[in-house]
Amino acid sequence: MTHEHCMTTDWRSFGPDMLTPALRAALGVFVREGYHGTSIRSIAGAAGLSVPGLYHHHRSKQAILDAIVTATMTEMLAHSHAAEDDSDGTARGRFDNLVEALVRFHMERRDHAFLASTEMRSMDPQVLARHIAQRDEQQRLLEAAISDGVADGSFVSAYPADAARAVSSLCVSIATWYRPDGPLTEDEVIERHLDFARRIVGAA
Amino acid sequence: MTHEHCMTTDWRSFGPDMLTPALRAALGVFVREGYHGTSIRSIAGAAGLSVPGLYHHHRSKQAILDAIVTATMTEMLAHSHAAEDDSDGTARGRFDNLVEALVRFHMERRDHAFLASTEMRSMDPQVLARHIAQRDEQQRLLEAAISDGVADGSFVSAYPADAARAVSSLCVSIATWYRPDGPLTEDEVIERHLDFARRIVGAA
Amino acid sequence: MTHEHCMTTDWRSFGPDMLTPALRAALGVFVREGYHGTSIRSIAGAAGLSVPGLYHHHRSKQAILDAIVTATMTEMLAHSHAAEDDSDGTARGRFDNLVEALVRFHMERRDHAFLASTEMRSMDPQVLARHIAQRDEQQRLLEAAISDGVADGSFVSAYPADAARAVSSLCVSIATWYRPDGPLTEDEVIERHLDFARRIVGAA
Amino acid sequence: MTHEHCMTTDWRSFGPDMLTPALRAALGVFVREGYHGTSIRSIAGAAGLSVPGLYHHHRSKQAILDAIVTATMTEMLAHSHAAEDDSDGTARGRFDNLVEALVRFHMERRDHAFLASTEMRSMDPQVLARHIAQRDEQQRLLEAAISDGVADGSFVSAYPADAARAVSSLCVSIATWYRPDGPLTEDEVIERHLDFARRIVGAA
């Protein structure tokens, strides 16, 4: 299965994110205090910048949120596409890779994913619209793999769309509780959630 | 299975919640704008009170959040206990009823549950501690049913604790997307999520 | 020396003041927190009354201050007049008694005197005017005794009015530091300040 | 008598104080209305600043009080030390200079001194502690001069510590009534209070 997306083989590994230091600092504060609980001054402080210095890089607080969320969703989609492209092309292969990519992303980009799923109500309409569009694209990948699997008999589900949402919700929720220094290794989390996901779709 | 809990048969039905009008108004604004995005003025406005009128009933914004969250978690636990008490006592019966109770609660008390799971970072340490204690009690009910089911062969799961968290996350996420006027009826949501939950724990 | 004032022989002894319990409670809070730093609610609390209960007795916060200050100054003047009436009528005798009365008053009615001298800037013009009138009457008693003493050679002072103010200031300042449980007994304080006062006016 | 203190010869003259315009404006309002009776808005208005403009310079209302009081006490101590250093070293010389310095300070820095002695109950514990420490240092200078004078026979007093407090109170009270446009010139006030002070300590 080939595609126009890059990163075909690298979707399992995560380097540093694509955020500028200022955005990374903002992310940390946003996650800890919430968007509205965060002041521009505390972002600037965390970034080691003066307030006007921060404004030199970003037009507004909302633009900072936008930049983080967009970069996050873009990276998540890139990993998902790469994972699917890297699969054997079967419904089961695509599903497994998509789930693994989602699980990995919500561990490796825990804060990013948490912010994106948690601050939707703080996004300006335009920003929110773009975010939802990207989230929906992600959702469609999963739904397609499940529907195809149901069609060819690999999966057994009476309501594939709901199953897709359930699997997706499950993966997203990982960002809520996973800690790198917690009791579970990354591989254990992947293994268990792949198991849960396969069960939800009734994989043989 | 009988118990000291009340509401033994009523756990499937939900009347109006136990919130005062002011708290109910606050809940609405909190859900729409977030705790920090909500001003006391807008709460008072939504409640049809003047600002000092609101303060007459509640000591602070945080106390309002506390009152809502505590009432919510208390009601959720009451329903869960009643559901379990109302079961046939088998692991499967207890699990089914607990899941159904959770699903119902996250539909019928969508805003309440959404707020409780979404504003943990806005809670003062003391409030947060009580919230977590109640959430943990809920989680233990589910875990016990699953573990018992695994022990007696009703369920098949290599990691019951993680399965309990997965089922719980799934139910909680319902509050994120369910709408009473959406495409799915309550009964459909219950049926499908019971199905997902049973699959996750490998019910026969 | 006889006069129309009562309490001729009792000016050395102080029973409970003439304040109602509510006013006494208010006095305590005013002294501790200052007039503007004190809320009606804290006065009501200290008095064991509800807020409307307090308003039943007193028209406003300012009326409370007025009642305390007026009662205080009236009592002080009564003691001063009684002390003078009780003297042998000589300049020296009147001066000694007046100073002793002042010193006693600023120890026995410490809070009252402290408030009266400290919250002049918080008094409404009308209240302030009455307060100043009473303070001036007090001052005149002292000045007259000193002037008479200078005239008859009992005292030696080139500027009796300034000496009167100095003696008065000295007595008033006692309310700032004197504590009943402090190192000095009342009699010691009286003895020493009588000494200082006599020296200031150059008593033989 | 030489010392490490500066201003050895200048202790009789007062230029503009060391306060910033904002602090000077605050001082005026504080003296007129009292600390608790003064709003940040009125300080900002008096200073020709917006409210946040004022906060740009000072962290809080209490910090403004602190800055004024600390500057005041520091200047008073500097003048007292300089006055003592400038004396002939005898108990009488030191006493005279200290009293003159105190009297001058309470005329030239009337508002400053009035605020410092009047708003002690409005100071936060930390601020209050520093203020008291500086006030005590001032008091010790006076006490030492008096004790030395009693020891060498220059003064006659049975209770030097109380005499020191009396002299000090007398000087402080000047800030309460002195007005530059009043009936007494500075020199007259100095002359008279030096006379009172010397009499209190029984100077020959």
Next chain:
DNA sequence: CATGAATGAGGATTCATTCAT
């Protein structure tokens, strides 16, 4: 890019006071 200064608008909270009961 940093600094320092500035601001209108708004944040949560409390004020003195009133009134129906």
Next chain:
DNA sequence: AATGAATGAATCCTCATTCAT
């Protein structure tokens, strides 16, 4: 006289944002 409920105005302080340097 007490209670509970209410309120307009004001409290201290912080917000996101801007501009001159």
